[in-house]
Amino acid sequence: MRHTLSVLVNDQPGVLTRVAGLFSRRGFNIDSLTVGPAEEQGLSRMTITMLGDEATLEQVMKQLHKLIDVIKVQDITNEPMVERELLLIKIAANPTVRAEVTGIVEPFRASVVDVGRNSMIIQATGNREKNDALIELLRPYGIKEIARTGTTALVRSQLAKIKV
Structure with a gap:
């Protein structure tokens, strides 16, 4: 199962290394x-x-607390959360297919952020599944490069329950 952890840490040199090392030492x-x-x-x-x-x-959480x-x-x-990642994808796209590619990315609320002679860079934000789907639709054009930020997430605000 895929788990999402939110970890608040002191902004100090070496903290990221210690957290990553914890995972590495335990084989996670x-x-x-x-x-x-x-x-x-x-x-x-x-x-x-x-x-x-x-x-x-459970083991990871115990070790992080230490x-x-x-x-x-x-x-x-399992909390209601807003979860996003940024995707930049460079595809092969000569002038004859650019309109077609634009038609594919629009429903994803993605945008073309760079156009070269024979390529385009598309920017998309959304959850992992949405970005994976966009990648698969663009794969036939020829993917040159992909950069993804990874997931960032916050728990949604809890609305006050009003008794009627």
């Missing part, structure tokens, strides 16, 4: 990892996606 694989400044100065938020069963997840610079660890897999 990080599926994706994004890191950026958090809402409070001096803190960073890591969004880590990993594959594993419940026992693996790291000095880790402030908070949340498994947000």
Whole structure:
């Protein structure tokens, strides 16, 4: 199963290395990892996606809590969340197929961000499944390069329940 963890850490040199090393030492694989400044100065938020069963997840969370610079660890897999990744994909596209490619990317709310003599770069944001689907539709044109950010996610706001 794919799990999504939100990890709040001190913004210090070496924290990313220690977190990645924890996974490596235990033989666990990080599926994706994004890191950026958090809402409070001096803190960073890591969004880590990993594959594993419940026992693996429990072990990872216990080990993360032991790291000095880790402030908070949340498994947000089953929480209502907003989850996105950025995809940049360069495809072979001569002038005769550009309109066709544009027609493919529009329903994905993706955009063409660069056009070369024989290529195009498309930018898309969305969840992993959406971006995977776009890649598969563009594959017949010839993929030259792909860059993906990995998942970043936040738990959705909880609406107050109103009793009637």
